[in-house]
Amino acid sequence: MKGDFYFQYYKDRAKFDKLGMTQTEECFYHRLVDAQFETGRMTIKMIRKIVGNKNFGRYWAALGAVMEEQNGLFYIPWVDESLKKREQASENAKKAVAVKNRKALLKEAQNNWK
Numbered sequence: 001m002k003g004d005f006y007f008q009y010y011k012d013r014a015k016f017d018k019l020g021m022t023q024t025e026e027c028f029y030h031r032l033v034d035a036q037f038e039t040g041r042m043t044i045k046m047i048r049k050i051v052g053n054k055n056f057g058r059y060w061a062a063l064g065a066v067m068e069e070q071n072g073l074f075y076i077p078w079v080d081e082s083l084k085k086r087e088q089a090s091e092n093a094k095k096a097v098a099v100k101n102r103k104a105l106l107k108e109a110q111n112n113w114k
Contacts, residue, residue, distance in 0.1 A: 013078035017066040025062045028055070032063065033079055040083070041073035 014033065018026050028051050035042060035050055048056050051063070067074045 025059050036079045041075040
């Protein structure tokens, strides 16, 4: 994959989430995006830690509007999709390398038998 996966998908998808947010809300949004890329889906306790207990009540309405919840874990949908795509690309790359290595080993073995 060419370049850093994070920035390939970041700008366009985040733009719509941030419409109508204040600068402070955008800052917390970016922190949540980074945290989700690092840890995956987050509990409300993790989100409180990122945003801060004092700020949580004030900013949760805007942040919660762009997040979805499943089984008590919150996530930003486009980040979740990007992580799944990255995982799939990684698996495909591993398979391609394995096939290439297997072919090289077979070719080497055939050359050794001659």
